Amino acid sequence: MIRLAAPALALSLFAGAASAEPVAFDFDKSHANLSFTYNHLGYSTTDGRFGNWDGTLLIDKDSPANSSIEFTIDITSLDTFWADRDKHLLSADFFDADKFPKATFASTKVEQVGENQLEVTGDLTIKGVTKPTTLNVTVTALGEHPMAKKEAAGFAVSTVIKRSDFGMDMFVPYVGDEVTVTFHAETLKADATN
Template sequence: MRTALIAAAVTMAATGAVAAPEAYTLDSSHSQVMFTYEHLGYSTTHNMLAGWEGEIMFDADDPAASSVDVSIPLASFYTGWEKRFEHLMGPDFFDAKDGDMINFKSTAIEVTGDDEAIITGDLTMNGITKSVQLEAELNQHGQHPMAGKDWLGFDAETTIKRSDFGVGAFAPNISDELDVEISIEAGKAE
């Protein structure tokens, strides 16, 4: 029996049958990030960014060997009020230019449960890069019923300080900490 197991392992290694991460492209129509902050103690304000671009290299057999490299256009900011959007894009906050992106690239993944992991990575926003940790959960991995191919769905959350990224105007009256919730889908790359 032991000889058979060793032979099978050698055969798998020789034929390259060892699983490796596979590329998944983000589905920008079903991926978004929501964040909230407190406004002067009177209300909790909700905002959203959408239009993700990027790739997840997913290893189903060894999730810690997976990686994430994604971007989202700053212009996709949805505030629900045009004057707030203009203020956020102006000199008090982002001083945004056409084509400005928010980027996240993973540097490590620590599996913490059957479908849960801590994804550590570099978040670049407003020209500043800081390490952040996302508490992530794999919602589902399987055949998409309409796309007809392998699909992934994740939710993640974190808290960041906006002042760390040079957009700390009016803190602490407007909370410096942002509660961030992310939901993404990705389909297996062609």
């Protein structure tokens, strides 16, 4: 649930000509997936995803710290591949989606921590509760997209959050408190609007 920190990764690896300010990149939603997993009673891992989300990604090629990401998730697009479980997770016992239909992530810091590796720290808000969260970002590819013929960045993002931090502690510790969130995506340099 993360307002993914992808911008930083792309920017830091796009070494090249000087650029005065960050450049916007668009998400290719046909090649992206926002998913999560958690432990169920020690017997299995339950998988889920959010099908509807949007983000604003700005990449500064020369100064990654100037990059930013804002991300909004439609909680009602949750899908754990079992309708009765989805209904329960969307209820007041967990996400309370009628009252809190959106989750957001807004970056506050982007730091390059290794080759193709970034840490993006920001504010994650779920169910009206905001907590600082760090996203681990791996840049999987950078350069000209072979089909789109424009600058592109691919990345893998992960973080672990505690659902109890966001007021969703039902069945803890039997059902895992820690939720692993993963985001894979391609981005393309946005077309000029002027």
